Amino acid sequence: MTPEELELLVVGKDSFEHFRKAFSDLSDAERRNLSKTAQKLFRDIHRSSNAWDFEAAKGASDRLNKLLKKAHNESVKKTATGHIFTRPDWVDSLQKRATLALVAVAPISALKSDTVWFRSIEDQVFQIVQDRKPDWLGEWIEHLIAAEWPRVSFPFVVKLIENDLIPKPETDNYISSYANWLMRTTNGRNDKRRVPPISQQLKSSPLLMEDVYRVFAVESNAFNTNGWLRKGAELDYETWTEALLKMVEDGTLDRKRVLEESLAALTADLKSNQLSGITKFHKQLRASPAELKANEENYRELFASPFGPVARFGLDQLAVLYKAKNLDMGLFLNDLPTLFSLPVKSHPVAAIKLLGRMAKSDPKFIEDIFGALLPALNHENVDVQTIAIEMFELHSENLSPQLREDIASNSQFISPHLTSRLSSLSGKDNAEAEAFVEDLNDSLEVLKNTSDSDRVSWGLDLLSEKPFTYRPITSDIMQLRVLHTVAPIEPIQTQDELLSAIATYIEMPLDKTEAERIADGIARIPRIEDADFQARIIPLMHRLGMSEDAEYEVAPGGRQFANLVKTYLSLKFKSNIVDSASDWYSESQRRKLREVAPMQTHFRLLTSLIAKGSTPGRLCAPTHENGWICPLTWVDRLSVVQNRHDIDDIDLSFSLLRLAPDNRLEAAAKTLMLSGRFRDLAAFVLGADETPNISRSLKIEVWMSAARARNPLKDWSEAFAHLNLSSNVAGSISPRSLGWKTENAKIYEDRIVFENTILEPPKKRLFKRVVSVNEKRLPTGMLGQHPIRKRYHYEDVTAEERQWRATLFPLYPAMSYRSAIRGMISRIDTKSNSFEPVHGAMNALFQKNRPWSEMAYLVLCLALFGRDADAQRLSIDALVEGIDSGQLDPERFVSTLERLSRTDWVKLNRPGPAMLQVAQVSPLHAYIIADVLSKWLPKLETKRRALGDLLDVSLQSMALANSGVRPVFRVYLESFNGSSKAAKVAKSILKLPDVSTEDRSDLRSMAIRSRLRYVYSM
């Protein structure tokens, strides 16, 4: 056969018999000669016919390309609305013939390729290989069946084996294919033949029967109990379990071997579903006492299984043996402790109960029984620890000195509320339980040197009083200094440093504060176009040019920052950049993307100035982390730029909003160096002037920003009344105080949808307009505003961007929570997700010395109730730091928890583990958590049975804090009855000793010491 004849066979329409005959007598050498042609034909045909347009194959014959062109013409059908592509049927035949030609002449290496797929022509392939009989056939089939998704059917492999063409494959996949094939319910859509029961199939084929015992050891669906596997089955259908039981019963299978093989499978590395199925199967074999005894060691081995039901199965089988008084107690008790490493509680509890029965019936083994019980004290579940202690207590008079020693050595792992019981058992005091007493005098000494105002602002006076009462910091946000709590930002000094910073930021556009530092460098450092500069910017421009998409990511709040960088590098200014963070929004929605609009406008103006070669500086560049600007630096900046005619009013407004509360009076003293309009502005914002001396030389939006920066929560309407402003949006001259409600929550298509969650003060329209206000140039008016989607909230803002938005008005970060809350609510039952992060807004909770607003508590509680691990971990951090710093007000926290828990869409079990972790930080934290729970839980009257976990946290927190039960909480706990977990824990709490807070010098010391860190330094 010549290569051309081969091609004619493939593209022709001859019958398969003719096709087969043409290849059947070829020698190996002839096949080798044709191999390249067959491989190229196969590649060309598959590549071309798998492409929608049947593109011509390079180097292919005219004949083939003509055929492909024909296929293309036939596949395209024009319709009124466009084109429809349908592949002609004969193309499939063409592909199949190309595959068969490949099988007929190609070497094994070509046939192993993933692209060779012939399930639908296995009959023809069988005939071709039967003629060819290559010596590598077995290896090839082994390769195909060993693939993750076997590429040959099981009957095809069996047919090859039965015809002595290949040996039986060794791969496990052969057995899994075997098991899955025998348990099929139908023979496929086109084959209506009835599928015989498994036992019948096995009995009719010695080849199949050979492997029946291997079905236990290999991963397959054989013991899968999912119902869908029986769908469409005949009435006499058998599962593998049924078939095996039947064949054991009728003696076809060796019962002893089936018992052993099924038991051995339970120690193999199989998936849980299969293991579960095998345990059920083994139970149905109903092993006799003799059989149990024979496999006793194998059952004990199951204790080491990481899969709980398997370990439990071993325990149950041996319990039967124990009941039959035929258990080797020594070996059993030696191996049992492994079972206590299972994290779930039910199986260890079953083991303890069995040990309890043994201790009662077999006192001679009491030492070994208690030895086996010891690891239960280390179990992570408190219930397991409790039951173990109860058992020790029951036999306390029989505990040997050595055992008491061993119990004591395990005390370090015990839950705090159980330590006293354990100490009674061991006869030793638990070192962990010793009260944590700090020397209060040191703290009080430092307190003496603290100013009166600081003592009041940070609640230190009240903390040092008796009895100990935790007090949060003041809510007067202007009284608390912040700059000592945050790191200063080092400005970029040189062009070289600036270019390096740009290069790094383009690759790692995460820290938006870094973007602002770069913007500051661009605005300040003169551009010098020396050779080094040229060499540096070429790869940068190349990189930026390559990655248009990166513009979305690199910019804080949109594309303008990327445009600023590009303009700086090239001096080519693009004025038509759309201000959008994302193209997901329609044009109308983009216009509503208000939150960052003022910053975008600022960047655009700065870019235009840079394009002209100017270095205007940037007033709003933060001097410290979290967006803060030191007032002293701010006055210096103003004095440098005050004579420029191109000062950007939005830049000025942002600089006002970022002014720290620190050093304001000192900075006010420096305002004399400023010219008239700036002197008045600075004097007002820094506190020298009580009311603004508003002049028209600065825009009205700047004065409004100054008012907000002077005191964000004050209503300045009176000071601005004489101007007759065009509007009074929230956050302009009147404060912006947000509330929230949960009544509109609805569960819609797995998402909780809120309408009008946030309550805002209504916008007032003032008709006697004299001075017009441009809201788009007023940052505080825009903050927190975001395009609203009615049904879904898809968070298009990265976590870093969200964090950065909180730095736009750090004095009062409540606004930054607003647009994030919808996202947190809608994703409350969703795991953490990099695509829709919700935790970014929580950054503002960590701004030191900022009392938390109502929105802050809402965000905190939503994170606690949410399933998002990132947000929940941050809520733990916020609570830990909030207690240390005094930002957490327990009363407001309880109020928010209580309001949220009134809804039916929060899950009460979620905050418990997080709260416990907070409690474990120190006795002070435990004290606050216990306090919060004791006030919150009594308000959840209707959900008592669901409170077991939270009451457990309450119990452990009280034990950790060594605090007593408050009277109101006591009354509440006493009302619990029944045998629910909640009732049991309530009783345990009531048993705690009543401890007075009168002399809690440890708590006072901790509270003062941690609070002082926030007064002075971090």
Added chain:
Amino acid sequence: MAAIDFTYQYGFFSKVAANSNGRPGLSLATFSADATQPYFFDGRARAPRELGMMMYTLSEVVRTHYFKPMPTLLDPVLTSHEDLLRLEGFSGCCGVYARIDLPAESFDSTRQGRGTTNVDFNQPMRNALLRLRDGEDVDFAVGKDEVALSRGGDRVVEKKVKLPLRWIKSFSEVQSYQKRLKLKFEVPAAEALRFSRSLPKSSGPKQVSYAVQTGRNLRLSMRPQRGAVKFTGTHRVKAIESLLPLAQKLRVWASKDEGTSAWEVVLSSGSFLLVLSPEVHRGFSGEGQLLEELARAPEESVIAQIRAQLAWGAHISTDDVSKKLGMETRVVEDVIAVLSTRGLAGYDAISENYFHRELPFDLSKVEAMQPRLKGARRLVDEKGVQINGGGVFLVRGTGTIHQVKLDDDGKGQCTCPWYSKHQGNRGPCKHILAAQITQETDA
């Protein structure tokens, strides 16, 4: 994924079984690079439960892929020193390195040979390891006498695996990370256990996590804080949880910037070290930390001279070697870096010393698997590097020209995206390497 077809050929299945003396015995089957099954060790474990749990934990790490649900069936590597048995292995994703150090005091030993071998870890043996108890005498053997005699016979146990080259390569790369680790804190075992149990079992945080110590308390945080240890993948740390009830304390080590951390569980009979890569999806294999040393390529005679000093030492100080041979410490460091890539040396962050081991694999393919170095050499060969003077080089990049600046110590900065992104934390880019090679050649 580049991998070599590798067949472990063990003389028998590793197992825990009753010995002829009636005591339970843990026998580890061995298989070395020269296709022998060495017999290194025979003794009696003084703390069998700890031994069993450490080995079980190591096998858990080695058979786990922490990034994707992919099965891995690789066996750990054991090195027998004069005074120490050391088992090492990587997770399937190569992002977690686990090591057991068993000092001679952990055993009553009768035989302790020197060398490195693969050791068979199979499922029945793993199950049996969990059942070892303190208070019972347990024999422990690495290899067997009669195995050598029956080599090539029918009893050889074969395990065919696809051995990823990156798995082997990680053995060399992890050393450079360990050199930067510093002890951050240590906590009692009970506190460590409480911390581990507080870590999420599933669906953990996607963001970077921090272990924060406050007094004796250790807690997980999402916030960077002074003294905190940065790490990712809370599920990776949970690998040590089963050891903590037996442990004395946990010591945590961390590097300053890049986020590598090491968690050392100290037990009475030895220690278990777990080193985590900076990110879950980053293995140790692709880091290129040793490329600069490889680019400097010391002469083979120097390499041979230093290699002779290793002598199966468990604690090799580069200062001692440099004093002994009268060489600069930097040269010794460079040579040991080269030896590391050849699988002949490891680094112990705890003692701050190197140790000798000879990885039991064919390493010829691994040495060639340094794409950045290959790319740099190609750039030099194709005259893609232009010297601009003053330590500045112009190096051909993809569609552009990159500027490389080398300081007096030979450390470089480049304008390429790789350098801009990683700032040298993940090894030098090929442009810096090309400039360094050019500078060395020019000198």
